[in-house]
Amino acid sequence: MSSRYHQVYESWKRDPDGFWAEAARDIDWFKPWDKVFDALAGVYGRWFTGAECNSCHNAVDRHVASGRADQTALIYDSPITGRQKKYTYAELLAEVTALAAVLQDQGVQKGDRVIIYMPMVPEAAFAMLACARLGAIHSVVFGGFAPKELATRIDDATPKLIISASCGVEPNRVIAYKPLLDGAIDLARHKPERCIVLQREEQRCDLIPGRDLDYAEAVAAAKASGREVPCVPVLATDPLYILYTSGTTGQPKGVVRDNGGHMVMLKWSMEHEFGVKPGEVFWAASDVGWVVGHSYIVYAPLFHGCTTILFEGKPVGTPDAGTFWRVISEHGAVALFTAPTAFRAIRKEDPAGTFIPRYDLKKFRTLFLAGERADPETIKWAEQHLDRPVIDHWWQTETGAPISQNPIGLGQLPVKYGSPGVAMPGYDVQVLDDAGHPVAPGTLGNVVIKLPLPPGCLPTLWHADERFHRAYLDEFPGYYKTADAGYLDEDGYLFIMARTDDIINVAGHRLSTGGMEEVLASHPDVAECAVVGIHDELKGQVPCGFIVLSSAATRDTATIEHEIVQLVRERIGAVAALKLVVTIKRLPKTRSGKILRSTMQKIADKEEWIMPATIDDPAILEEIKAALAARGIGI
Ligand code: COA
Numbered sequence: 001m002s003s004r005y006h007q008v009y010e011s012w013k014r015d016p017d018g019f020w021a022e023a024a025r026d027i028d029w030f031k032p033w034d035k036v037f038d039a040l041a042g043v044y045g046r047w048f049t050g051a052e053c054n055s056c057h058n059a060v061d062r063h064v065a066s067g068r069a070d071q072t073a074l075i076y077d078s079p080i081t082g083r084q085k086k087y088t089y090a091e092l093l094a095e096v097t098a099l100a101a102v103l104q105d106q107g108v109q110k111g112d113r114v115i116i117y118m119p120m121v122p123e124a125a126f127a128m129l130a131c132a133r134l135g136a137i138h139s140v141v142f143g144g145f146a147p148k149e150l151a152t153r154i155d156d157a158t159p160k161l162i163i164s165a166s167c168g169v170e171p172n173r174v175i176a177y178k179p180l181l182d183g184a185i186d187l188a189r190h191k192p193e194r195c196i197v198l199q200r201e202e203q204r205c206d207l208i209p210g211r212d213l214d215y216a217e218a219v220a221a222a223k224a225s226g227r228e229v230p231c232v233p234v235l236a237t238d239p240l241y242i243l244y245t246s247g248t249t250g251q252p253k254g255v256v257r258d259n260g261g262h263m264v265m266l267k268w269s270m271e272h273e274f275g276v277k278p279g280e281v282f283w284a285a286s287d288v289g290w291v292v293g294h295s296y297i298v299y300a301p302l303f304h305g306c307t308t309i310l311f312e313g314k315p316v317g318t319p320d321a322g323t324f325w326r327v328i329s330e331h332g333a334v335a336l337f338t339a340p341t342a343f344r345a346i347r348k349e350d351p352a353g354t355f356i357p358r359y360d361l362k363k364f365r366t367l368f369l370a371g372e373r374a375d376p377e378t379i380k381w382a383e384q385h386l387d388r389p390v391i392d393h394w395w396q397t398e399t400g401a402p403i404s405q406n407p408i409g410l411g412q413l414p415v416k417y418g419s420p421g422v423a424m425p426g427y428d429v430q431v432l433d434d435a436g437h438p439v440a441p442g443t444l445g446n447v448v449i450k451l452p453l454p455p456g457c458l459p460t461l462w463h464a465d466e467r468f469h470r471a472y473l474d475e476f477p478g479y480y481k482t483a484d485a486g487y488l489d490e491d492g493y494l495f496i497m498a499r500t501d502d503i504i505n506v507a508g509h510r511l512s513t514g515g516m517e518e519v520l521a522s523h524p525d526v527a528e529c530a531v532v533g534i535h536d537e538l539k540g541q542v543p544c545g546f547i548v549l550s551s552a553a554t555r556d557t558a559t560i561e562h563e564i565v566q567l568v569r570e571r572i573g574a575v576a577a578l579k580l581v582v583t584i585k586r587l588p589k590t591r592s593g594k595i596l597r598s599t600m601q602k603i604a605d606k607e608e609w610i611m612p613a614t615i616d617d618p619a620i621l622e623e624i625k626a627a628l629a630a631r632g633i634g635i
């Protein structure tokens with residue numbers, strides 16, 4: 001089948017407003033828009049201004065009303081606890097309405113913020129949808145983040161209430177969430193009025209009288225009361241959620257997502273980008289704490305009337321490297337979306353793909369990979385063993401949906417290994433040099449998107465228009481800076497090669513090395529430090545910390561290095577995966593004092609590097625090389 005991609009992309013280019021107005025017909029609106037796009041509103045313009053809608057209505061109520069009440073909406077599959085549960089759309093509505101009633105009783109109203117700090121349990125999705133129902137703004141914080149990270153988000157979002165759980169379950173341990181939650185509230189300046197806590201059987205917790213409510217008890221009481229909680233109309237431009245993502249400092253960026261544009265883009269993407277039909281089973285094996293979880297575990301599949309799978313497990317070890325195939329066959333998933341790192345983990349454990357033929361994958365059509373660069377070896381392995389299209393696609397927390405992809409829904413284009421495809425409608429992707437001039441095809445440069453961004457992208461950062469400008473819009477006027485470096489080839493295929501800032505990608509998780517440096521620097525024995533992302537076979541990148549000890553430090557270096565590893569786990573979370581700290585005598589710097597982090601990374605990764613002309617003392621790089629070699633790195 002030939003692809004409709006070029007025709008559809010051109011139709012968007014010719015008439016963007018007409019294109020998105022047409023796509024918006026698939027959404028239920030309470031009041032139509034005044035303008036499809038108002039260039040004068042917001043920082044760079046706003047989509048569907050004047051329209052009124054509700055995201056929960058479009059994800060749940062409309063499907064119950066239109067014949068999907070008995071269709072399974074959500075499948076909870078948790079190999080880590082041995083539990084499974086299915087919810088029809090009608091049952092999902094009952095759960096969400098009851099929780100919305102509880103929130104309402106606690107005074108949560110349109111525009112209030114609610115933080116959700118939960119493991120991968122269905123109640124996390126109910127909580128998101130209950131907030132959406134009331135027009136409250138949710139902010140999901142990944143369960144693997146430590147109290148300090150949660151506290152930072154509490155202070156920025158100033159939530160009225162937090163929804164959490166007694167514990168999370170990792171393969172090697174049960175993680176008590178309640179002490180983390182209480183610790184975060186202690187650390188935070190802002191104190192939420194209430195916490196609603198889901199007691200999990202794996203480890204229950206004590207509740208604080210007067211502050212904490214038991215989730216199950218409160219929801220049961222709301223169900224018994226039979227109270228109806230209608231969806232609250234919100235403006236299309238009102239925020240649906242804030243999702244914090246790593247910035248270049250320890251202060252994360254609060255990416256704002258609106259209601260209207262988000263619905264339009266996600267609904268459109270399900271059919272045209274992912275090639276999935278309403279009623280089919282779609283599985284994104286991610287976590288609700290990340291953008292992939294927001295968009296493709298919760299919102300997009302539900303907007304589209306699909307069945308979504310919420311999976312609490314790992315690609316390997318729960319119990320084996322066949323888990324993904326078991327889930328696909330058992331639930332009849334037509335598509336799986338995950339991070340390449342998950343496939344690297346499966347391949348490492350089961351290189352010959354022996355688990356795959358043990359399962360019936362007849363319904364399974366497409367594998368989607370995103371979140372980090374998909375190395376061609378991993379893609380080819382997946383293609384060979386699955387005998388299905390493997391689609392790499394590129395996007396960011398900020399965009400909420402793919403920027404570039406091989407648009408399988410419009411008809412697959414030829415595959416180019418190493419490329420996450422071509423620009424999706426809505427995106428005019430260009431590559432500029434540092435002075436802002438377009439570069440020739442094949443030339444590496446700054447990947448930017450011509451403004452305006454399409455529906456669904458962030459309109460700004462939470463209460464930080466100025467930071468939004470500075471971080472994304474100022475450097476290349478008229479464009480959004482993705483902070484990715486890459487190139488476009490002659491056919492318009494994009495190749496994403498690296499970040500241009502200090503963000504690293506660890507097992508598909510976006511982390512700031514700047515944030516880690518702040519933690520290292522806070523250790524009393526550390527005089528100076530640098531953190532760089534070095535290559536890792538499984539996780540893509542892992543952080544490597546370099547420390548210079550203060551002259552007052554008297555203890556042995558191994559002890560201090562171990563303390564620093566622990567400090568990062570305590571302050572950021574185990575998910576930062578900082579396991580390597582190397583003590584060195586001094587840091588390599590330019591004469592103007594800039595630390596040569598990229599040269600250090602190249603030495604560690606055994607990449608070619610040239611002596612920077614401006615280096616203060618070239619001998620330092622030999623010292624770094626020796627210190628790394630002593631750990632078996634870079635040799
Ligand atoms: N709550 C608490 N701790 C968590 C956590 C959570 N939700 N998620 C991860 N952690 C902890 C892990 O227990 C681990 O701790 P440890 O150092 O004590 O072992 C640490 O954070 C790192 O976890 P993880 O990144 O999961 O690494 P891993 O070595 O345990 O597993 C993979 C490796 C590849 C199997 C795993 O990273 C994976 O499944 N990746 C897919 C990532 C993904 O879906 N990303 C979303 C983008 S689409």
Ligand code: AMP
Nearest residue numbers: 371372373393394395396397420496510
């Ligand atoms: P996040 O905001 O966590 O989704 O991370 C976004 C960043 O991950 C992007 O800016 C890229 O650096 C990287 N990324 C995501 N998907 C891909 C991909 N398919 N190929 C290369 N890099 C990717």
